[in-house]
Amino acid sequence: MGRPVAVASLTLFLLFRRGSAFMLLGLSALVAIFIFWVSRADGQLSHELQLRSRYALHFSTALFGVGLLWTACMSMRGDIESKRMHLLTSYPVTRRAIYLGKWLGLGIYGAAGLLTLMVVVGLCNQVMIWQWPASEEKAALRESSWRAFARVTPERRDLESMIDERSDELVSQGRLQEESVDAEVRERLRMQLLYDLHLLKTDGQKRWEFEFGPTPRYGEGITVRYRYLSSTRREENQLTWRVMAPRASQPFEMTGSSYSFADNQFVIPWESIPEDGTFALQVSGTGNPELVFYRTDGVALYYASSHFANNALKFWLVMSCHYAAIVAVGLSIGVAFTASVASFVAVVIYLLSLASGFFQGFLRDLREDAHAGALEQLGAVSVQLGTFFTTGLEPPTAIYLLTEQLEIGLANIGMSMTVWFGGLLLAPVNLVTGGGAATEIQLILGFLVYVLIAAGIGISLVTSKELDRVH
DSSP states (O other), X not given: OHHHHHHHHXXXXXXXXXXXXXXXXXXXXXXXXXXXXXXXXXXXXXXHHHHHHHHHHHHHHHHHHHHHHHHHHHHHHHHHHTTHHHHHHTSSOOHHHHHHHHHHHHHHHXXXXXXXXXXXXXHHHXXXXXXXXXXXXXXXXXXHTTEEEEEEOOOOOOHHHHHHHHHHHHHHTTSSOGGGOOHHHHHHHHHHHHHHHTEXXXXXXXXXXXXXXXXXXXXXXEEEEEOEEXXXXXXXXXXXXXXXXXXXXXXXXXXXXXXXXXXXXXXXXGGGSOTTOEEEEEEEESSOOOEEEOTTTSEEEEEEEEEHXXXXXXXXXXXXXXXXXXXXXXXXXXXXXXXXXXXXXXXXXXXXXXXXXXXXXXXXXXXXXXXXXXXXXXXXXXXXXXXXXXGGGOOOTHHHHHHTTBOXXXXXXXXXXXXXXXXXXXXXXHXXXXXXXXXXXXXHHHHHHHHHXXXXXXXXXXXXXXXXXXX
């Protein structure tokens, strides 16, 4: 272990002596400061801080990430083309130790650079709070700014099983022939079920089931946030909300105004929530038009679950692992290609990783298209296989979670491509056991295997070829 550490120290020394480390970090910090102060929200202090911090971290960490990828690539390529690799291998140190040492050194630089960007954005937040004129907003911010909140969504049944039940019901009623239940019929049933699941009819009722288990109870209660659509934009509606929980110490019922196409919220006191965290939330309207709640964030619960410092530490660890994967890919690209080709490939791969959401949406649309032909299905498979090259570089959603004060966990940091890859690796095991691995397990396995493959390719190339033939 001593030799990789020595190589890591040498890598960091050369990086800072040439000034490239200071240049990349300084440029990223300047971008963070610039984006923070030119961004605008709705004029409320908490919203201003959230949006400005999110944009500042998004742009600065993306710039730092692509710079780190290019730096890792050129660091390895530069050592090979300038014959420094020849000098290193003349000492009793293996090429594997050289690769691991450079990965360790650049990984430490990535983690330290990320911490610096977090401090810069944090200082910008403090300056803005100090300059803000409204003292009451400052006081409200002090009460909630040091908490991270857990987000709980309603329990949902599997949609495919509901489609099966609905089609069987229609067949038993004679309204549908069994042999006519094809992909098009199932798609129509899917859309109808989705509509029914999120529709509040005129003078009707709707109910959601929640279960989040026992939890520490900070603050005055649980915040309920909800959004819905109606035929008229920004239409005011009177809705009545009830907590259906027989074991709660006191009942809860609230009637108030809310607006379509807007974020609405209210607070349920802890006394109205059972200790086991299992209850139903019911809404009813009076004279309201038909309202359609959003599919993903129509109704959600938020409660304080941990300290913000704990969340910031999780953010730093998640993003540091992301940068470690970037360094492994960059070093391997530096071994595999010449300097000009390597720099181009490094930038292209990172930009493709930033577009992971686009590819996911494209694949989802193809899977849900009942009329997709063989060519479209082949295209979906090709895109899914092609995304493997950027799977481990997919940026996590930790920036959004941190700035929204949502608790960061393996189940909610995104990286759906990496989860898909982990599920693919576990497919044989699931086939034998008849079960399915949790999302967290798939994410960890997919990420680790991707990094090991990326590093393994680089180590294999740098150890199996003569240095003068490494191109």
